[in-house]
Amino acid sequence: MYAIETNKLTKRYKLGWRKGEVLALDALDLLIEEGEIYGLLGPNGSGKSTTLKLILNLILPTSGEARIFGRDCMTVGSRLDVGFLPENPYFYRYLTGAETLRFYGRLCGVPASQMNSRIDEMLTLTGMTDARNRRLAGYSKGMLQRIGIAQAMMHNPRLVLLDEPTAGVDPIGSREIRDMIFHLKKMGKTVLLCSHLLEQVQEVCDRIAILHRGRKIMEGHVKELVSDQRRTQIMVENLPDAQREEVRKFLESKGAKFISADHPQSTLESMFLEAVKRAKGNGSGSN
Amino acid sequence: MAQEAISSAPVRTGVPFSLARVWAIATNTFVEATRQKVFLIVLLVCVFILASSRFFTQFGFQDQLKMIKDIGLGVIAFGGMVIAIILTAQLLASEVENRTIYTILSKPVWRLEFILGKFVGMVLLMLASVLLMSAVFVLVLFYMERVLISETLAGFGMAADQTGLATNEMVIQQIKAQVRDLNLIKAVLLAFTKLVLVTAIAMFVASISTSMIFTVFISFCIYIMGHLQSSAREMWQDQGTVLAKFGMFMVAFFIPDLQSFNLIDDIIVGNVITWAHTLKVLGYGVGMTALIMALAYSIFYYKEI
Numbered sequence: 001m002y003a004i005e006t007n008k009l010t011k012r013y014k015l016g017w018r019k020g021e022v023l024a025l026d027a028l029d030l031l032i033e034e035g036e037i038y039g040l041l042g043p044n045g046s047g048k049s050t051t052l053k054l055i056l057n058l059i060l061p062t063s064g065e066a067r068i069f070g071r072d073c074m075t076v077g078s079r080l081d082v083g084f085l086p087e088n089p090y091f092y093r094y095l096t097g098a099e100t101l102r103f104y105g106r107l108c109g110v111p112a113s114q115m116n117s118r119i120d121e122m123l124t125l126t127g128m129t130d131a132r133n134r135r136l137a138g139y140s141k142g143m144l145q146r147i148g149i150a151q152a153m154m155h156n157p158r159l160v161l162l163d164e165p166t167a168g169v170d171p172i173g174s175r176e177i178r179d180m181i182f183h184l185k186k187m188g189k190t191v192l193l194c195s196h197l198l199e200q201v202q203e204v205c206d207r208i209a210i211l212h213r214g215r216k217i218m219e220g221h222v223k224e225l226v227s228d229q230r231r232t233q234i235m236v237e238n239l240p241d242a243q244r245e246e247v248r249k250f251l252e253s254k255g256a257k258f259i260s261a262d263h264p265q266s267t268l269e270s271m272f273l274e275a276v277k278r279a280k281g282n283g284s285g286s287n
Numbered sequence: 288m289a290q291e292a293i294s295s296a297p298v299r300t301g302v303p304f305s306l307a308r309v310w311a312i313a314t315n316t317f318v319e320a321t322r323q324k325v326f327l328i329v330l331l332v333c334v335f336i337l338a339s340s341r342f343f344t345q346f347g348f349q350d351q352l353k354m355i356k357d358i359g360l361g362v363i364a365f366g367g368m369v370i371a372i373i374l375t376a377q378l379l380a381s382e383v384e385n386r387t388i389y390t391i392l393s394k395p396v397w398r399l400e401f402i403l404g405k406f407v408g409m410v411l412l413m414l415a416s417v418l419l420m421s422a423v424f425v426l427v428l429f430y431m432e433r434v435l436i437s438e439t440l441a442g443f444g445m446a447a448d449q450t451g452l453a454t455n456e457m458v459i460q461q462i463k464a465q466v467r468d469l470n471l472i473k474a475v476l477l478a479f480t481k482l483v484l485v486t487a488i489a490m491f492v493a494s495i496s497t498s499m500i501f502t503v504f505i506s507f508c509i510y511i512m513g514h515l516q517s518s519a520r521e522m523w524q525d526q527g528t529v530l531a532k533f534g535m536f537m538v539a540f541f542i543p544d545l546q547s548f549n550l551i552d553d554i555i556v557g558n559v560i561t562w563a564h565t566l567k568v569l570g571y572g573v574g575m576t577a578l579i580m581a582l583a584y585s586i587f588y589y590k591e592i
Contacts (some may be wrong), residue, residue, distance in 0.1 A: 025455060027331070027504045032557075053592075055391075056392070057392075058389060058393070058591070059591040060589070060591065071313055071389065074395070076302045076333050076395050076397055077302050078396045079393060079394060079396075080302065080303075080395045082393065084389065084390065084393035086386040086389040086390060086393075087386070088386065089385070089386050089387070089389075089390065090385035090386065090387070090389055091385065091390070092315065092387065094318065094319065094322045095318075103311060104390065104394065105307070106307065106311035107308055107311055107312070107391060107394045107395075107396055108395065109307075109308075114429075148390075152390075153389060155394070155395075161393075173491050173534045185578070215298065
C-alpha cells in the first residue's frame, strides 16, 4: 500500500466571471512509498501547495483522485494518519507551546490520560521543552516551525506533509529542522516535503518530483538524478602542485579528458555554522 | 526513546462526529475572542455607559428609571451586536489569514465540527458579555432604588411624586415595582437570543466572503434590514414599483425579523409581556438560528480554503 497515491489529479481554479480559469494541476500521478522522504519541487505557482491541499481535502479536485494509505482523501478518516505543517504558520498567539499542543491533541482525539506525556514527547522531539510555557506571540520563526511540526505529530501519524518548513528560518534553525526530518525518517514516517531550498531537498529526500505549471516534468531518486555518470571525481590529499601536471599527463595518456584540479571549497552554509559555533564557544567561555 | 513512546500511542480507525472536538474548538474560540482588543474596548465602553446611565437624566423617578432601562437594554443590544458581528468576522478571517484553519481541517475533524465549534465559542462569548452587562445594569438599578427611596424618605429631590397626592409608602412601592420588573429578565433573554441569531447571520456571511470588512458591512446591513422587516412586509403588500415590491419581498421573506426581539418599548410603556409571547419569540430565534447555521454549513462544506 502506498502512503500517497494520486491518479490523474487535476485542479482548475475559476478566475471569476468571464475571466476563464487557470489549470493549477494537470493530471498528476504520484506514488509515494511508505517510509520514504519525497520532495516536491517547482517554482512558485507550479502546483505544489495545490497538491498538498487536494491531498488534505482543503480544496476539491476538478477530476482525478488521491488516496492516503488506501483511504480516499475526500473522507475524514483519511486524515487519521496525516500531520500537516502549512507554509508560514502563525497559530494562536495567546496560547503557550504546551497549550497549543493540548488543543491540537484534543482535536486528534489523544486520550486525556496520555495528553501530558504526548505533549512532553513532542516538545522533546522538537527541542521546545524550554519554551513550553511561553506564549507563541514571543516565538521566533524557527520556533513556530518547530511547534508546527510538533502539532503535526501529536496523533502519531504515519505521514507528515511539510510545506516549506524552512522558509524564513536562519541556517541554524534550518539545520535543526533538517535533522528533525531525518529523525522522522528513522521513526519510519513518510514525509512529503515541499521546498525551494534545493540543496536541502537534495540532502534529505530519497526521491523527488519537479512540477512546472501543474505538470510533473521529472521524477526519480535524487542520487540518480544528480549524478553525472560521464564524469569521475578524484580527491587526493598532500599532492604537491608540481606533481599535478604529471597526473594530468597520466590521465590523458589513458584517454581521459582532464577538466580541472582545484582545492575543494567548503560551502557557505557549513562555514557559517562553523563560525557561529566558534562564537558560541567563545561566548560561553567568557561568561 | 521518543520513538518508543510515540509508537505506543493508540491507532484509531473510524471518525464519528465528536462533541469533544466541537467543545475544544469552542473553548479555544472563546479564549481567543476574549483576548481581542476590539472585544475588550467595546465591552468596557458598554460597561462605562451602563454604569454612568444614572447621570443622564434629571426627571422624576419614573422617567429616570425608564431612562436607565432604556439605556441598559439598548447598550446590551447594540454593544452585543457590535461584538457579535465584528468578532465573528474577525475570528473567521484570521483563521484563514494565519492558516490555523489548515492545521485544524487537516486533522481528522469534520467541517461541521469546525463551524459548530466556532459558533458555540461565539455564543459563549455573547453569553459572558450579556451576563456582565446585565450584572452592571442590575447593580445600577438597585443602586438607584436605594438613592430614590432615601430621597423620597427625605422628602426632596427627583424621587418626589409630582402630583403631590401619593404617600411616601406608595412612591417607594412604585420605585420597587419598577426596579424589580421581571419583564427585564424576558427582555434580556430575548436580547441574548437576538445576539445568537446575529452571530449566526455573521457566520453565514463569513462563510461566503473572504474579507472581514465585507462580512461586517453585509451583516450590519442585514441587521438594519432585520429591524425594518415588518415594515417591509406591509409595504410589499401595499404599494410601489415592481422593483421596489421585489426588494420588499426579499427583505420580508429572507431576512429574519429582528425587531420582534425588542421588548424595550413594551417595558417602558408598562405593557404586560407574557411568558408565552417570550417563548414564542425565543422559539422563532432558535429556529431561525438553526436554519441560518444550516445554510452557513452547506456553503462552508464546499468552500475551498
